Amino acid sequence: MGSAVKIVVISDTHMPKKARHLPDRLLTDLEDCDYIIHAGDWQTMELYKELQQFGPVIGVAGNVDGPELNSLLKTKEILRAGDFLIGIVHGHGTGNTTEKRALESFKDDMVDCIVYGHSHIPVLKEINGVIVFNPGSPTDKRRQQEFSYGILTVGEDLRAEHIFLKRKIEIDIGKL
Numbered sequence: 001m002g003s004a005v006k007i008v009v010i011s012d013t014h015m016p017k018k019a020r021h022l023p024d025r026l027l028t029d030l031e032d033c034d035y036i037i038h039a040g041d042w043q044t045m046e047l048y049k050e051l052q053q054f055g056p057v058i059g060v061a062g063n064v065d066g067p068e069l070n071s072l073l074k075t076k077e078i079l080r081a082g083d084f085l086i087g088i089v090h091g092h093g094t095g096n097t098t099e100k101r102a103l104e105s106f107k108d109d110m111v112d113c114i115v116y117g118h119s120h121i122p123v124l125k126e127i128n129g130v131i132v133f134n135p136g137s138p139t140d141k142r143r144q145q146e147f148s149y150g151i152l153t154v155g156e157d158l159r160a161e162h163i164f165l166k167r168k169i170e171i172d173i174g175k176l
Contacts, residue, residue, distance in 0.1 A: 005081050006032065008054075009150035009160075011039035011090075011117025012137035014064065015047050019139035022050075023165055026138050026149055030054040035081065037152075039117035039135065040090030042069055062117065063092040076105055081154040084112040091116035091134075099123065099132065112158055115150075122148045122162050133160045 008029050013019070022030075030036065036051050040062025048069065051057045061073040077088040087106040091098040102116035113131040121144060122136035136148030147165040152158065 004153050004155035005034045007035040007037055007079075007081060007086075007152040007154065008033045009037045009039070009115055009133065009135045009152055010138055011115075011135050011149075012041045012062070012120050012140055013038070013047055014041055014043045014137070014140045017043055018137075022047075023138050023147065025163065025165055029149075029151065029163070035079065037079065037086070037088055037115055039088055039115050040092075041065065041117060045069060045072075048072070058088060060088050060090050062090040078109060078111060081152070081158075084154055084158045085110065086152065086158075087111040087114045089114070089116050091118035099134070102134075103127065103132070113152065113160065115152075120144060122150075122164075124150075124160055124162060131158060131160050135162065138165065 033055055036057045038059035040060045041064050045068050058077055058079045059073050060077055061070045079086045089102050089105040091102040093101045098119040102114055106114055115133050120137045120142045123134040125132050135150035138147050138149045141147045148162050150162055152160050
């Protein structure tokens with residue numbers, strides 16, 4: 001396999017309710033990525049269309065997404081990147097924790113990584129040889145200290161990392 005594949009992983013953007021724009025650091029990472037994963041709760045179609053300008057988007061519908069997104073997106077996806085399979089699900093539902101619901105979604109699939117959202121809580125761990133990854137949210141940190149998103153790097157191995165942002169910076173030039 002040639003050079004590493006860079007996948008930007010985001011979730012729970014809730015746009016435009018929680019932000020009008022994605023953070024600059026995230027936009028910079030999107031400029032040179034190979035794929036974009038969105039693990040649900042986009043809120044509107046506009047973000048889907050915006051992300052498509054940067055590269056192939058693989059996303060799932062979340063519990064706040066409208067009819068247009070729900071008709072376009074499934075609730076579960078599996079992306080093949082190099083020699084690895086990445087499962088994607090939002091993680092909403094009833095009973096159990098968000099993480100356990102995400103794991104349950106892929107119990108019959110041989111995946112190397114499970115990406116999920118919903119909780120807005122960044123998670124990176126390994127369970128039975130599977131990377132379990134929640135990127136957090138770049139626009140709605142809720143009770144977290146920082147906004148966050150993730151990057152998966154696929155080469156000889158599969159690596160996941162969080163990018164933490166102290167704050168989202170939004171400047172409305174009309175108000176300056």
